Amino acid sequence: MEKALLTTEHLRVGYGGEAAVHDVSFCLRAGETLAIAGESGCGKTTLLKALMGVGGAQITGGRAVFDGNDLAAMRPNARRGLAGEQISMIFQDPGAAFNPIRSYDSQFRELLRSRGRFRGAASRSEIRRCFASLGLSDGARILKSCPCELSGGMNQRAAVAAAMLLGPRLLLLDEPTSALDVTAQQAVVEELARLRSLTGLSMLLVTHNLGLAAAMADRTGVMYAGRLVELGATADVLERPCHPYTKCLLRAVPALGGGLPQGLGGSPPAPGAPARGCAFFARCPAAAPGCRERETALREISPGHFAACAEGRP
């Protein structure tokens, strides 16, 4: 059996007092890609920040265990060592992840120096190899350029190279393609697929784009108001969705030459919503009178396919 690389149990994450992630449990196996999909504000980015230990997101309850280490219980130094070398993150806006007016070459060298891993000429060739493994044909030119001189797609591929430079085992991806046009999106996705087959990397992908989840993820989880409402094999979740929210999200995806996509009415609840009952109740097209108080823990609907609500069972 494959080992779990990252496990979260009833994870609760907040900024200061307010919780943005209420109760998230999943496990990510070595070599697996798991997508977490949901609307803006559902807590998916907060989840990634907490795992990476950046942006002030604090684990306030439950556990997140990476390769046997409880992230919340680790000493700050050990945690910093983990972030970057074992766990790496790619952000939505590739331009903002780098200094725009310094060459990639110097920024990559600094990245190695900050970890005490710069070894002169050996490191230079390591950086070049890292670029070559990305399938960037003109790596030498990109290394000499500054981020402000390159397109968004190119910068995002450089960000992938930076994230991979220290050889992490887990890559956290926060909307990696949302700021790019569709053809650049495709290039980045192909890049990530190649990396994955080369290195056996595990990825946790956060996106609102279900098409991206379909293209990249083995399993997909759907998040609403800080909780997972559905989790299963990507094909199960996207083709045989159980939860009414997943169905609503799928109706919002435009189909080539199809009718107008259907948006959800209303807006998601504000952070710090009540901890009990179904948070989707107010917007749910399949809501029944008893739903407001109903228990919303994930249940297994079919083997490996979990949902917090069986009303919309396929």
Added chain:
Amino acid sequence: MNKTEPVLEAAALTKRYRRGSLAAEAISQVSFSLLPGEILGVVGQSGSGKSTLLRQLACLEKPTSGRVMLCGRDVTGRQPRDVCHEIQMVFQNAQRSFDPRRSVGASVCEAVRQLSGLSGQAARERCAQLIRLAGLDPSAADAFPSALSGGQCQRFAIARALAAMPKVLLCDEATSELDVSAQAQIVGLLAGLRDELGLSIVFVSHDLALVSTLCSRILVLQDGAVAEQGPTQALVSAPRSDAARALLAAAWTGRGPQFSRPSVDKPPECVL
């Protein structure tokens, strides 16, 4: 105006940017026409000239050559204030298109006062009417842009654009920064406004799947030139240009995986 007479026409529009001895043609010889109540999709990769084209149409820049005809008059090289009653623009980042230190309602109200000549109570009533037309509750108008979601902000931006009661709305990647649900709502709103007000819309996006759901006709730009234009169904089912084929291949519809994924046949160690 005659129903079949175009509200907006571009004839061989070309825009060349110069800096010292360097010159780059951002759009070259772009021609199209837009009928009343029609939604035209403009698609292309980043850098294909989509935004440059819109800036020429809204008279925010002076084209190097070619002509822009708006409601039957030649507006080439005119100032934005000469055309703002007929043509309005909605931008990609709605939040940044508002003054961060004023409530969105105040911004919409100012547009009403500037563009419709109303003042006082009449302007406030018109403002509330526009906000309702954009599918929002006027009570949300007291919020500042930073307190609103991207989708709500974009609705206010559309309300502001409608203050001038324009004939043509130019949407520059108006849904690209929104999540799928908010994107679907905005697209539905635009389709509704077309039906209700007879608005003509130029909808610019890089997402061909999205454009194909909203627009009856699509124009594909590549390197500043028109690679192809035609009815949506024909373009989607039988694209003739490489640019359209590339965009079609990259359009993800969420209906199935386009990339081969390694299959996972081993059972998980833990239940979830």
